[in-house]
Amino acid sequence: MALPRRVVIVGCGFGGLFCARALKRAPLEIVVVDRNNYHLFQPLLYQVATAALGPADIAQPIRTILRNQQSSFVVLGDVDRVALTEDRIYVNGEGVSYDYLVLAPGAVDNYFGHADWAHAAPGMKAVEDATRIRSRMLLSFERAEVEMDPDNRSAQLSFVIVGGGPTGVELAGAVKELAVDVIPRDFRHADTRSARVILIEAGPRLLPTFEPSLSEKALRQLVGLGVDVRLGSPVTAIDADGVDVAGERLRSHNVIWAAGVRAAPVLQSLGSELGPGGRVKVEPDCSLPGHPNVFVIGDAAYLVDSHTGRQVPGVSQGALQMGRYVAKVIQEDLEDKRSRRDLGFHYRDLGSMATIGRFRAIAQIGRFRFSGLLAWLGWLALHITVLIGFRNRFSVLVSWIYSYVFVRRGSRLITRTGLAPDDAPIEQRKPATHPL
């Protein structure tokens, strides 16, 4: 009796998860390795950072998602390195061999050579990032309430978001709404309505991956909310007291980095050619050049769609579709077929959305463009539908009714973890490893 072949999947974001699920009926052993015990619905992380949702609303244990898939085995751990010559990866020092390897480790914040900015301007990639940003932000309102000096108070009430992509736009809208609609009556001395939210984008327009007309609409909606949007404004310095942008000093103890990502550092151990943002250049079938049994997918992969000639974007749909595609390639491989492989991966653009605030959003789906209430309702319906797990869907629905109808935020907790005992600059994120 031959043992089933083993597929090792590293990372259980959208790419890894959908690959694992698509292999449910295949005669394979599936090993899923992730540094967290949960799949995180990253597109809603900004709602955790702005206190609308709690972490558990957007995270579901990987084991629970895969519980009925008996061929799957979940390992909590950090991948130290990939040893291609041994067909083995090392997880917390221990070797795990594979017949097929799917690398979907995702991305980390990219400071474009300014690693020292990470200290004052944390990014938002993990649950811990979001709850820390939440604590810092809420703490600033608290400080403003007891601050007597007008300049210092205004610095406490200034929030700077660097990067005008979807994360930056959604975050800017949510922070402004928090300050203007949700909390003003909670404070006595500080006028939180006067809080400045400044969204800084180096390029000429917001949401560069969207149509220019929608970028324009998003800009107008943000300005309508009261967000101070600075286009064509590269940041030249960031420290604990604020940001330098276009020759101006913006004082702020809350700078959030949403200006870009790069592929997870573990990929450097492959010794393969890397594209922009440290992404691994893969073959049209998502495989690593020279290693047909090793695939790189999602934010970690650099792939020009051979059907369209366009780069597959670093969005959840791209990762998800790559995950499903690779699952099919592996299944065909077992049957000695290769039609999918030869065809290459083709990205189907199902549309994109960004929400700017309550009742405000933009969406492009096929040839259609939406903005305002209609786009927002579409966004709401889509996200409720695709959130993984019954409880999360219900819980998120309840939280959103609370947030949007009652204009409240249910998760306004300042927790101490991650906050430094001294002033604003918080401890730099350590390369956390689970003590497994």
Next chain:
Amino acid sequence: MALPRRVVIVGCGFGGLFCARALKRAPLEIVVVDRNNYHLFQPLLYQVATAALGPADIAQPIRTILRNQQSSFVVLGDVDRVALTEDRIYVNGEGVSYDYLVLAPGAVDNYFGHADWAHAAPGMKAVEDATRIRSRMLLSFERAEVEMDPDNRSAQLSFVIVGGGPTGVELAGAVKELAVDVIPRDFRHADTRSARVILIEAGPRLLPTFEPSLSEKALRQLVGLGVDVRLGSPVTAIDADGVDVAGERLRSHNVIWAAGVRAAPVLQSLGSELGPGGRVKVEPDCSLPGHPNVFVIGDAAYLVDSHTGRQVPGVSQGALQMGRYVAKVIQEDLEDKRSRRDLGFHYRDLGSMATIGRFRAIAQIGRFRFSGLLAWLGWLALHITVLIGFRNRFSVLVSWIYSYVFVRRGSRLITRTGLAPDDAPIEQRKPATHPL
């Protein structure tokens, strides 16, 4: 024009919060000082530790609760000391003067002279404690899944709870249910059903504040669930590898302390006489001897009810009633009356409940005793009703439907904060201060 007199309330647990609310219509300025920005519904903290609820489900911002009480002013901060001679308290180094002072700082874990046990056996008083216990516990199941040595695996699957009061009993039931009912199908190698949950009580029975017949019922319900209950078993040693109890070594990396509390250390700065557990001995009107304008309430106070001759118990009802009583005393004081003062505080026992698991609980209300399903339904109804804030009530209801009907737990997140990079023993809780 005379300025309104100022009442400073330290701590916004049940005592402080209900005192502040009862003073809503009084011609007073109310200053509420708390080290957290939220009121915590502590009786449900064990549900956060066992992944049934998220932190935001049982915490509500103090500002939001008091938002419509215009005379109230909320300060986030740690009280360094009370300067009785100056009628002033010091918060983060700054003086705040008072006309009336209500001290309701609550309690901390009491290790009865074994402070070194705190390292291996954290207690559960704050949100951060609960999420850390949750992470450690879930991590143990993960370790058991990849542990090949049977002894080590069994140590990973052993959970020891020290203390057979309500917290210990509720925690033991919830941990056992998690291991037996919720997660077994999520694991492939580890049989989480075999997890041992050991509840250790030094005294002769569980729940000593309840009637002996109910203690007996709680014991039977726990044993029915499969909890290993050890009565009359004082713990003699705790370290990172386990517990010594009655001459036996119990290996465990998950020891939780629920054996007792003592009043918050800040009270020592009063220089007043302390009773058992560091509680401040107060006058029948809850005032500090010699200081009729300073009150100590809740877990921080030691008071023998002059009407019944019995000590007011350290439960939420006691704190809540003291808070309301002191509010009335202060209001009468303003009108130069003192009938409440002269009458003294009288504790009305509205009953007690403890839940042992799904469909299992005990309750004593007046002369009535309940156990099993009826008590459990009563517990459910009561807690849903008294949870503060609309969103929390709904969100908790959804989470409980999910937990109890679908036998799942929605908050199974292993977060890194609070976990040490090395093995089981986690960093000792620092006296955290907000960088305000």
